[in-house]
Amino acid sequence: MVKLEDYGKYETAWCPGCGNFAIVEAVKKALVASALEPHQVLFVSGIGQAAKAPHYLNANVFNGLHGRSLPVATGARLANPDLKVIVQSGDGCNYGEGGNHLLAAIRRNVDVTTLVHDNLVYGLTKGQASPTSEEGFVTKAQPHGPTAEPFNAIAVAVAMGASFVARGFSGETDHLAGLIEQAIAWRGFSLVDILHPCVSFNKVNTFAWFKKRCYPLPADYDPTDFDAAMQKAYEWDERIPLGVVYRKERDPFETRFAPTARGPLAGQEVDRAALAKVLERYA
Amino acid sequence: MVKLEDYGKYETAWCPGCGNFAIVEAVKKALVASALEPHQVLFVSGIGQAAKAPHYLNANVFNGLHGRSLPVATGARLANPDLKVIVQSGDGCNYGEGGNHLLAAIRRNVDVTTLVHDNLVYGLTKGQASPTSEEGFVTKAQPHGPTAEPFNAIAVAVAMGASFVARGFSGETDHLAGLIEQAIAWRGFSLVDILHPCVSFNKVNTFAWFKKRCYPLPADYDPTDFDAAMQKAYEWDERIPLGVVYRKERDPFETRFAPTARGPLAGQEVDRAALAKVLERYA
Amino acid sequence: MGERELTILIGGEAGQGLATLGPILCKSLVRAGYYVVVTQSYQSRIRGGHNTFAVRASVDEVAASGEAVDVLAAFNEETVGLHRGELTPAGIIIADGAFGVEGEDVLAVPYEELAEGRYRNVAALGVVACLVGLDEELVAGVVEGYFGKKGKAVAENREALAKAFAWAGALEPRYRRPLAAVERPAERLTLNGNQAIALGAVSAGAKFCAFYPMTPSTSIPLTLVVHAEEMGLVVEQAEDEIAAINMALGASYAGAPSMVATSGGGFALMVEGVSLAGMTETPVVVVVAQRPGPATGLPTRTEQADLEFVLRAGHGEFPRAVFAPGDVEECFHLTRKALELAQKFQGPAFVLTDQFLADSFRAVEPFDVDGLPPVGSYAAPAEFAEPYARYAAAESGVSPRLLPGMSRNLVVVDSDEHTEDGHLTEDLDARVRQVEKRRRKENGIRAEVVPPVYEGPAKAEVLLVGWGSSKGAVAEAAADLGGNGAKAATLHFPQVWPLVPEQFVERLREAKRVVCVEGNATGQLARLIRAETGFEVGERVSRYDGLPLTPEYILRELKT
């Protein structure tokens, strides 16, 4: 039986009070609840404060480039469909630099769980606006606030018919752990946008700010109802719904590739007889 | 008075029967109807068959890189707010390679008209699936059809609250010219997804296929009604609506930058007195 | 009797079928026992314009294409005008009688009588094939291979071919240009460079390829797609080139020998990923099919101007190997070698080809499938220290690489500088150790360099130096010089990085006149040689008009 301790305890490079701590705790809980052992899990991350998270968990890690975790995760899933692949990165990583890959991952429905640590700011580079920063969010780079409207990832994902779309909040850690567990269990792409405070650079969307607004979706909410999901996607200013906003079963991407059905590509030797036949066709 | 002939007649590198011809004609008509003279207009394009279009029009042209027309257009608008900037490129350019820029352009609401020549295929590279290719669209690269679901640009744009979202069809050239004219007149970002047949590589979504499905949105359709727009965004298999699907006024991006209010940046000399004051602050 | 060698040029618009007929003609020639070298020239458009498919067919082994045309098969009138000047004195033009082209050298074909519209192509093929002395049944077999054995079209094609052979067979001898008879050899393959790269990769165990279409690289993934299921490959079209290389790195990390293929502009987008491969020490083969730049340039033409770019691509410092195949066999074997090195030294290995070679069909001796040495994955070594550390500071620089999920050991890789166990670090001593560890891999890579090949007499009067696809042209130019009494030699670089000066610098020093022949404007290999050896190449032959280097071009430039 896998235990919380199996996922280790690490010193972090995060600021005291940062929401990332709670997210890592929630992830650990979800992994344990999913009965996954460390070596069965691969975390892929980009660059940013959030993207350091996998270093604070005992598991396989590919900590790649800013914004590029989804393609890495996609490649890893295709090469080894036995790995449980989880992306952890920030709002800047996934919605800014990596925006194009998010669109592609949703369209592919690759079986990767994507945890977006959404603090509405670029943390590691010291507080510029991120794609989710709100109007009027003043920074050194944006003295009059962002020049663009915030990116509504939930709305875009639902509009694209993403197969699993959820929102969590670091301050509701158990609820979040539950969401992550569902996302991990989901067959196909799952997006969990996780709101969390950045105590150093986001003085607007603080813990209290989130706490006041966030509420769990009611028990009778039907995440398979597209219209309802679209509506929930726009709730923000006064009240922010937490939970699985939308869900729709689709065959995952990996199933479209015959060789993945035979397990990890790594074990598959060159079939010399087949190769000879292939070459024969050029004679 | 500007005339159609001012926009010239050129030999093209397109296949006979290609929908691009009609699109260029519609663009010319729209420009004339907008009373724009060639030197007032800048076409920005990427790479692809569609992206060649600006070479077949008498106007200013920046024919840049595959997928990168929107940032170029954005920079040009900021540098010279007197230019009427129009992007012309394919579905691959705008929804594939350039997907991240499309998201950003919508969020910025930059006053650029984007004409996406959408033939549901990569034409210039000889017929691979594009982001809009439908399930089961067999190509040499996708022998079992695309591995991802088609990208619904209209749905994503509407979901993001894009300020002007329309769909045209090359086969309804006058209607298309009208759409383009409206898009050009629109203050802010305007997206016109233009369906057109690729006679060489798309044997599924042919002229007849489109012709059979496309219909103009009824006169009483209200493009400011978000819910209605969202619904129309998903009409496809049987019937495809043409027209302005969604519209919402927002201040354009350029207005957020004080210097652009003073006209083209090119004319603005270095203010030495101001510079001296700036330097003084480091003393 | 007959000709020992002929160049057949088929010219016409895009969309007229050159891209199908050309390969059929090639395969027929190869099956009949001739050697071929193909040069394809096409424009960045789907219909119209002017394209050519030129086959130099020869009784003897040839490795370069020539400029003179013996048989000009014109699919449109324009072709006649454009290429008549290239005809040898005895050259003939085969054109539709309907074009009304006149002249002694013109064979007007009544295609209307030979076949219906869509089968006229095959009729044209039949006429050409017959005139150069190919056997009808042999050609028919090849046509069947392309179009299948069943259906109405097959019968119609067969009939068109028969009529064409009958018609052409009845012509006066002056229209015939039969190749000298050869004994039909044991089976050989007809392959172009890109097919050979794809097959080389598959044979070496490549299991993953991500790509974004880009001429002239696209036929590599397309060839892989054809064989994906039988060979257990995953091939995916990515949303962009950045995704392509990052997917390949993810797949490689997880254990699939991986590759990407692209061209200059697409490679530009992969550069950050190349650096990531260097830092994470993840094997990946990157094929760059060159075309003329900068930017979009001439997307369907050829050039050799991305050598320095590929060599220095990526921020920071890390080892790499860069191969530059000179012919189709080298495409196959050097791609295998690239895969091997990428796996063995855990990082990026490059194959630098170009449009000319990519599209150049050749006759290739069959590969000894059972004899091909297996390419190691070098993952999951039997021995490593516990606890497992992905970046343990091995003496060779090559740390033990395990695969995630394959054991209870955790595989942690990081784009930040890292400790031996793969976690990001701010420890500057750890940094230094990792820099030095990575650099030590250079020794291993150096020890496996494919040396440049010197051919010709020692202490040459003229030494022609080249790399990559110009191999055949350079060799033939030197042979020509030699034939005219000069002591001419060649030095061909199948691998352009690392360079090991001891392998070749003496050859440069002892030659009287050293000329670097390159398909670029600034002399990139010449500069590289000087950087690595101090030797300054005195003369250069440069080509940058988008066409491949030919023996004639080199000889012309040498004279001026």
Place this chain on the structure above:
Amino acid sequence: MGERELTILIGGEAGQGLATLGPILCKSLVRAGYYVVVTQSYQSRIRGGHNTFAVRASVDEVAASGEAVDVLAAFNEETVGLHRGELTPAGIIIADGAFGVEGEDVLAVPYEELAEGRYRNVAALGVVACLVGLDEELVAGVVEGYFGKKGKAVAENREALAKAFAWAGALEPRYRRPLAAVERPAERLTLNGNQAIALGAVSAGAKFCAFYPMTPSTSIPLTLVVHAEEMGLVVEQAEDEIAAINMALGASYAGAPSMVATSGGGFALMVEGVSLAGMTETPVVVVVAQRPGPATGLPTRTEQADLEFVLRAGHGEFPRAVFAPGDVEECFHLTRKALELAQKFQGPAFVLTDQFLADSFRAVEPFDVDGLPPVGSYAAPAEFAEPYARYAAAESGVSPRLLPGMSRNLVVVDSDEHTEDGHLTEDLDARVRQVEKRRRKENGIRAEVVPPVYEGPAKAEVLLVGWGSSKGAVAEAAADLGGNGAKAATLHFPQVWPLVPEQFVERLREAKRVVCVEGNATGQLARLIRAETGFEVGERVSRYDGLPLTPEYILRELKT
């Protein structure tokens, strides 16, 4: 009397205010008339870890930082442990009494008594300032400049400062390390390298900057943002680096002198855009602030390992200029020069800096604002042939550049190879003409090269060669060698491309021992020199641990 020179090192965690206090201390020292050289060392985190801000302050002009510390201001206990070893024999440690650090050299400060929590920083500043002999009013003025003149905080800060000065002023002399008095000079600026780049650009008429945040480049756009409105600049944070450079090219095409600033990984993403600038001949200044790679590497440290990468970045061949400022003044002036060249020769010009220089504050003589020569836009030339052709094959290679919308002339630019009027072409002769036209610009760029600077006796026994930010360290190392009787000289390259061998090769040849000093592992400048001149640099001093080159480091390495 007093010291002619002191190094003050402030150490503590991220978030403890070093980044604010350090600059205040510098500015105070500069206002008081001293020279300063700052080295900032920090980690890739926002809170915690260990950061230092070291100021070498001197009566005489200095250009490098040293390793020995005279005054160690420890904001936490860890700092004492980490840096005690660097103290000079007479060095002192200033630490909070609460840390309980013991020793002869320790000055325990009762911060609790001097100020409340958030004002303790300023108190610490006061203690240091007082002990090094700064005037209280002067420091108070600088503090006010940073925190504003009004509000409660100002009064509290002032009070903390006063208490600190009072307390420290009453200490025994053995704790004092006053700098020798200097006459307060005419006003000088306190600038770091990145500020100077930003201000240089603004002064040269830059009007557009797009960026994506990336350490250590971000302070360039942030400085531009501060002055955007008063100077009429548009600064936009792009969605990614690809967008950033393409926006800059769009803005430049439309007439705004444009720039981007980034670091290695971000630059990697801009490479395709660089090639586009080369092909479309669009002016753009690209600032690359180097940090250790590959990949994410050590994001907050320094290195000089992207020279070759920047030099060869982009597919295809096109001219470029690469500057490598050696100090803060050069940051200002060479950025101006880069803007000028980009505009004049219509293409990309690079400024290669690094984290050390980016963050290194120095005392800078005020620029003669009215005397700065205006930087031409070179757009809209008075004369050009009708009809207007953007790429007319000018003798100089520089075609007449008009701006779209500014006249009835149409400006057509293309990433494909193009005709003179900018439209895409498949005409291979047109291709050749454009390649040659673009290459001719190299002559003009070459004619304007900022030559390397040789300092020291001719025929040196030891010639230290360096580029970019190591300028000061190399100069000081040579001075030290000279002081010890060696005939030592230096050769500093403020521009690393193009190289004009005649400007320096004799210096290399005539020196007895040539040592290339570089902040990288493989010796990139050394290789470049060999490629361009054939001269093989015999020895190298390399640093690649993430820290800047110092005179001491160079001298140590020279000995081994």
